[in-house]
Amino acid sequence: MTVRLGILISGRGSNFVAIAQAIRRGELAAEVAVVVSNRRDAAGLGVARQLGYPAYAVDHRDFATREEHESEIVRILRDHHTGLVCLAGYMRKVTAGFIGAYPERVLNIHPSLLPSFPGVDAQVQAFEHGARISGCTVHFVDASLDGGPILVQRCVAVLPEDTVESLSARILVEEHQAYVEAIAMVVKGVKVEGRRVVAAK
Ligand code: GRF
Numbered sequence: 001m002t003v004r005l006g007i008l009i010s011g012r013g014s015n016f017v018a019i020a021q022a023i024r025r026g027e028l029a030a031e032v033a034v035v036v037s038n039r040r041d042a043a044g045l046g047v048a049r050q051l052g053y054p055a056y057a058v059d060h061r062d063f064a065t066r067e068e069h070e071s072e073i074v075r076i077l078r079d080h081h082t083g084l085v086c087l088a089g090y091m092r093k094v095t096a097g098f099i100g101a102y103p104e105r106v107l108n109i110h111p112s113l114l115p116s117f118p119g120v121d122a123q124v125q126a127f128e129h130g131a132r133i134s135g136c137t138v139h140f141v142d143a144s145l146d147g148g149p150i151l152v153q154r155c156v157a158v159l160p161e162d163t164v165e166s167l168s169a170r171i172l173v174e175e176h177q178a179y180v181e182a183i184a185m186v187v188k189g190v191k192v193e194g195r196r197v198v199a200a201k
Pocket of ligand 1: 009010011012013014015016044088089090109110111172175
């Protein structure tokens with residue numbers, strides 16, 4: 001059965017679009033079931049609707065607690081028969097309750113080579129640290145901050161002439177590839193052994 005993706009965004013949604021395009025090109029045996037944003041003004045919501053996907057804003061400011069907000073998102077994900085949740089520029093930390101609803105079925109993309117530079121503004125952190133190599137990581141989400149088992153990493157050299165903007169732009173190109181690769185791995189079947197993600201056979 002095709003893996004149905006529930007994609008969570010907060011902003012422009014370029015990772016979502018890269019995933020949707022890979023599916024439309026026949027490169028990924030998955031389908032976009034639903035797109036959810038915690039922000040009404042997320043540009044990616046409009047893009048999702050234009051592309052014909054169900055897209056919902058579930059603004060966290062409309063809920064008294066994080067749990068209530070997440071419950072509503074889980075309800076929407078289940079309504080759309082989501083099998084794999086992809087956090088794609090979703091700028092909210094998810095709770096253990098949310099992860100428990102989709103055990104080893106929540107992915108995140110982070111714009112650095114984890115475990116270096118977790119948290120916000122990873123590209124700025126790497127640039128200001130003087131890192132010579134950065135990149136991106138797709139990992140399973142666990143209760144830690146950007147610390148779950150890693151599926152895919154791609155490297156990007158930091159060039160002498162780089163600015164944070166130029167570095168971020170090159171990392172983003174790799175993010176789009178990395179997310180598609182990571183979903184393809186899950187579609188094929190993986191399991192987590194300790195910290196390592198291995199083929200499930
Ligand atoms: C990406 O850099 C992602 O790694 C980070 O937020 C950004 C989202 O970009 N978590 P987009 O919304 O997918 O264009």
